[in-house]
Amino acid sequence: MVPARPKRRPFPRIRTIMTVGVIGALIVLGGQILDRELQGGESVMSETGPRVPGAVFPTDQFAGKDVPQPINFSHKIHAGDLAINCLYCHTYARRSKVAGIPPTSKCMGCHTIVATADERPEIAKLTTMWENGQSPAWNKVNDVPDFVHFTHERHLQRFLFDNPDMDVKDSSEVCAMCHGDMVEVGVAIKMRPLTMGFCNDCHEENDGPSECTRCHK
């Protein structure tokens, strides 16, 4: 005779779901706390901070990771030490939704004369690519998801060109609203979170549009 199988205890379905749910919630909460720390604190808007007259300046921080690039381009040297206007190289920002990477011809315009390939190994990389007809494949540092329609042109118009108290030579202050003080860093890193919350806070404080379809086309 086959012995009767011991009766299994019923699987504690509800208890399991609740446990998993609580653990999940803790992970999400923990992630958020960690995220806040990575970003450098709570969302803060500052009217006294740097430096765009007539605008409330977002000061959220984001500790971006180092993104390796084919050429170690230094924003500090170009935009900081040499005080080249951001819009000289990122000339598309005022005319298009994207700021664009400057064309290699623009880099070579200077670097055939100053800080040439003979003097700087990083420029030698650039020169080799130029001579081979190749563009550097830069890794994107500041990016928003594809479902977000962000336009540089409109933001520059609002804070720089239509701003009576702003001088175009101070464009780096406007750029810093979303990109942080790039004049202080070498190879670009992400310094602002660029999350929907970040965008929203700024839009609220500066009377930007709030309709969903302005950004989500």
Add this chain to the structure above:
Amino acid sequence: MTRTKIDRRRFLKVLGLGGAGVALAGCDLPSYATLEEGEEQIFSYLAPEEYVIPGIGVWYASTCLQCPAACATHSRVREGHALKLEGNPTAPLNKGKLCQMGQAGLQNHYNPDRITRPRIAGKDVTWPQALAAIKQKSGANLAWVTGTISGHQRVLLETHLKASGGGQHYVLETVHAKSWEAACTDLIGVAEPALHFNKAQAIVSFGADFLGTWKSPVHYMTQYGEFRSTPRGVLTVIEPAMTLSGANADHWVAARPGSLASVALGVAHVLTAEHHVSTAGLPDGGAAAITAMDAPQVQLLAGVDAQAIKKIATTLMSNHPSLVIADGDYDDCAAAMLLNLMLGNVGATLTPGVDLAPSRLASKGGSSKDLAIFANAAGAGNIDIAFITGCNPLFTAPNGLNMKQALGKVGLSVAVAMFEDETVAACDVVLPLASALEDWGSHAPPSGALLGEIHLQQPLMEKLYPDVMGLGDVLLGLAQDAGAEGLDQFEDYYGYLRTAISAMIGSEIEADWNNVLQAGQIAAPIMERTFTTAKPITIKTPTVNPGALTLVTTARQGLYDGRHANLPWLQEAPDQISKAVWDSWAELHPGTAAKLGVKDGDYVTIQSNTGTITTRVFTYRGVHPDAICVPMGRGHTNYGRYATDNGVNPLSILDVSIDPRTGELDTTSTHVEVRPTGDNRHLARLMDTDSQHGRKLVATITADQFRRNQGGA
């Protein structure tokens, strides 16, 4: 497995907990989890033009090569990539319009199944290796097998043939109007008269799908728009199975396949007998054929009743001028042209049109005649080397032509192609072709739609694959290798084309060349044609076999003759008639389906003398009861991931019956046996029902009300 009983309390617990978790997780996900940082690459331009701005599209003019009509296009290019194709609004041919096949040209270019390297016997090789293999065979009996070709590509092709010591050029098109051209040649002395749909008050089409695939549909569509504006013209279509043009008709008449001539003659009979239209100007043989075709005869041959014939005649009499067109065999087209002659349309809605003065630039249209001739020549072992491009004879040829065996007897077959298809796979050497968006070229619209412009094709972006080569470059290289005179100075096809176009516009100035590229077209020197008097004709009346099912293989705007089956946009675009997607079907009249004992979705085998295909039934009243219509385009056995093993190819089972007067394959004489297999599966259609189920989604009025209020037929 045991089912756990969930009571209300437990359900609410799970729902509440789950909902809270989802809300918590979704409200504010950590930003580092969703945002991209160093994920994508971004390339800068090297030395862009001043007007090129990332993020902002620039429109460039070029030419569409998706069908022989060669419409002028504008393409939006952004960050070095072509993103959208539209018609060129300054082009008189298509006036800014572009059909869905043209729009899908992008998918040809970005298609993942493109051939990227030269191949010999299926193995990747380098260009020098491939060209060396071709050179070994040079100088022997040479043949070029192409689709419709025009402009400077045609000039170079003929130069290559001549420099190689002769050889044949076979031009293959499954969708063509050669019978119409033959009838026009005999009756008015001009093969391709210019048609003016916009000047007609009534259009009667005998099977010519001028809104879908016939000759230059986008050109005709723009004219059709004018024809339908005030005063609203009346469209009548007579055909065995409804086409896009038929679906737009005020009066649609189903005729037995192969019997369109008898309907046209029947209408002419009513015009003479009841409306006293003179047949005095008709050629010998015309009047006699009309007299013989009385109403009972039409009923017998075409299955069209006297009332329908009278109605067409009345429409033609009360709307002047009219335009009668036809697509079918020679008899159908000749009978339609008789109507044009009787009604005084010749000179009004049909004008002689123009020829290109440099005749070698004109569009050399293809036909099924060359398909049969090529199959015979290759099968007899008379071709040592064949260059094949822009056509797929192994797919479009009926089984009876034994094209595969014939191609196997060609000494060396060389495919110049973007994709592997049935023909390319059977070729010895494959040269990877650049897409239409990567290449230079000049193209003349078919001469019936020619208005005096030649359209320029320019690359819209860099080649996606470094090893592909444009057709012009391949032709130039081959012609230079063959020792053609005067070509050595050109480094590439761009240099050749620019020199040739500069000579045509009489300027070598950079700015003028740029203006030509910006316009996308140049006015070419033209010659006016003149009509001549008609030759005597004989119109045969069809032999009928009522009750026997005839296979009708219509072309649809979309997959066309099968060349677009590898474009998902066109596979998923619902068919104009059945609204089916991604598969083949057989259209049957509900009465015929009932007789055969089949219903929608039933699989049937369709058997001709030369083969069998199996597909699903779609019952539809827009089919003559003696016809079974399987649209062409699907049924590829080797055409990339989207087309292979998708649907069936009705062209393969057509009987090889050649019209002796035109040499074309008769596509309406294949009788088939249809048997249900017993299987049934729902046909995927975008619109699964013809009823609005009382929801009034689209306002409708009855046909009678429409006729009274809108002046319809």
